[in-house]
Amino acid sequence: MMLDTIAGAQSTTPGDYRETLASICADLAEFFGSTIGNGMSKLIEDPHGNFVVASDGDMLVRELYMRYKHPIVTTLLEAGAEQGRRCGDLVKTTVTLACRLVLSGLALMRQGVHPNAIQSGFSGGLNAARNLVQASASRAPVDTSTIETTLSCFLAHRLSPGASRHVAQLVASHLGCHLARIERGGMTCERAFDTFIDTLDIVLDPGGNIVDSRIVQGAAIIKDPLNWQTGWTRESLGRLENARIAMLSGELYFDKKKRGETIDVILHDDTPARFKAGIDESWARKARAITSRDVRVLITEKGIDDALVSALNAVDPPVLAFRRAKPDEMKRVARHVGATISHDIDTLEDKDIGFASCIEPLHARAGTCFVFRKDNDPGHNTIIIRGSMYDVCDAVKHHLLAAVKHCIDVQLNGLVPRFPWFFLGIARDVHARQPGAIPSRARLAMDAFLQELAWLPRLVQANRGLDPLALPPLNASQGSSGSEATAEPASAVAATSVEHMLTMATVTASRLLRVDSMILNPSGWRKRAGQEQRKNDEHEKKD
Structure with a gap:
């Protein structure tokens, strides 16, 4: 073709493209489909030669995305990645269904059905299925046992049974209180999730077992105090009950351009001894300004001068000082203890000081985690996640x-x-409700779409080692009723996750079916690096 001579590009024919598309979709459908439900896992080797056994959809998509740089593979994997970002669930189902729809569409195209008719039929089936999903969605009661069951069912396919139940128990009560406030506030899902995260600290503590994870009431600072190793012990820290807390965002370093009181002292007799004495006296006055308000804990976002640290240690009792704390942690602690983050000691007022009933040090990966508790405000909690190694803790998080x-x-x-199993009822109900005025070719595509929906529960049944033909044709409105002898109990999935999964799979499949060729680089497909690629082309022309 003429395109082959433009910049050395290579263009595929429609037949070659469809053959490649069919091969890739068949491989990905088998790869992801075998892991859905209680299916198989995959053995993954990282670039360092280490191996990990996993069946998590997000991990599988990420690993394949790094290894296979092909436009068809990337399009399908990005559909799964978007499903994971938006909903956090049904990642593998999204990729599998998209691949199956592509294969069904290619089969129709071999029979002479145009891609536009296939897209029309898929869209009609998608709209009907989404309407039935919305009509059949039911609200769950807000109680701890129901929330714990929902969390446990979600985690059961990702963690061991014991670990999934334990992790669900940790957060169920706290999440139940938050959901009760959500119903009254009328929040969106994203806003409600962000609000919940603001009330929960997650600390990773590798070197244990997941079932040893625990939750404590309070907000956490994951940082060792400046004088923790020498000036404080667990016994002396126990005296910090009912402690007053000051929080600052500015730097506490000496700067003679900004410290007028120190400049006056230094200019009187500018000798090294007098200079040091002036600085020490300046920080001593600031330390007394803190202790005069009965502040026992000082937390700063930036640095603290060593002279001020010495002055804080010299007072009786000493002040527990944290420096360079993370802003997010400071904001959560400030909300929990009722403090206001001031810029400097000079601007600190009594109303800015917070209060904590007690401070508890806990072991964490980065050092010591200090949990600030407030007895009359149990709205903030900290989860300590244990695991055999850091990657395990991070995966649990x-x-x-x-x-x-x-x-x-x-x-x-x-x-x-x-x-x-819900899809069996959807496929039957859509067939019964659709009018006969739909064009015959589009109707063929809609039938293929519904057949793929009905194929999903049979795939899960086969992955569990059961007879895929033993499923009853459940009606979409029957909910959890039906024969119990068919398989293990199915899980309940968020309606928005199902709708988004159907949409992503259908849109991705339709997009790939409407392509008839690819334009590739001579050395195979690769991402261009934008400006860097243009610079390389300019150098080649000069040479």
Whole structure:
């Protein structure tokens, strides 16, 4: 083709493209489909030669995305990644269904059906299925046992049974209180999730077991105090009950251009001894300004001068000082203890000082985690996640946050019962409700779409080692009713997750089916680096 001569590009024919598309979709459908439900896991080797066994959709998508740089593969994986970002669930189902729809569309195209008719049929089936999902969604009651069950079911496919139950128990009570406030506030799912995260600190503590994880009431600062190793012990820290807390955002360093009181002293007799004495006296006055307000804990976002640290240690009793604390942690602690973050000691007022009933040091990966508790305000909690290694703790944190988002989504938008067996009823009901005026070719595509929906529960049944033909044709409105002898109990999934999964899979499949060729670089497909690529082209022309 003429395009082959432009910048060395290579263009594929429609036949070659469709053959490649069919091969890739068949491989990805098998790869992800075998892991859905209680399916198989995959053995993944990282660039360093280490191996990990995983079946988590987000991890599988991320690993494949790094290894296979092909436009078709990237398009399908990005659909799964977007599903994970938006909903935190049904990542593998999204990729699998998109691949299956592509294969069904290619089969129709071999029979002479145009891609536009296929897209029209897929869209009609999608709209009908989404309407039935919305009509069948049910709200879950806001109680601790129901929330714990929802969290546990979500985590069961990602963690061991014991770990999933334990992690669900940790957060169920706190999430229940938050969901009760959400119903009264009328928040969106994203806003409700962000608000909940503001009331929860997650501390990773590798070197243990997941079932040893625990939750404590209070907000945490993951930082060792300046004088923790020498000036304080667990016994002396116990005396910090009912402690007053000052929080500052500015630097506490000596600067003679900004410290007028020190300049006056220094100019009187500018000798090294007098200079040092002036600085020490300046910081001593600031230390007395802190202790005069009965402040026992000082937390700063930036640095603290060593002279001020010495002055704080010299007072009786000494002040527990934290420097360079993370802004997010400071904001959470400030909200919990009722403090206002001031800029400097000079601007600190009595109304800015917070209060904590007690301060408890806990072991954490980065050092010591200090939890500030307030007995009359149990609205903030800290979860200590244990695990054999840091990657395990981080994975548990990721799954926990996804489960919380799923639970909030279920509460706000309802859930779809008996997923994916629910799709059997959807396929039958859509067939019964669609009018006969739909064009025959589009009707073929809609039938193919519904057949793929009905295929999903049979795939899950086969992955569990059961007979995929033993499923009853559940009606979409039957919910959790139906034969119990078919399989293990299905899980309830957020209605918005199901809708988004159907949309992403259908849109992705339609987009790929409407392509008839690819233009590739001579050395295979690769991402261009923008400005860097143009500079390389300019150098080649000069040479």
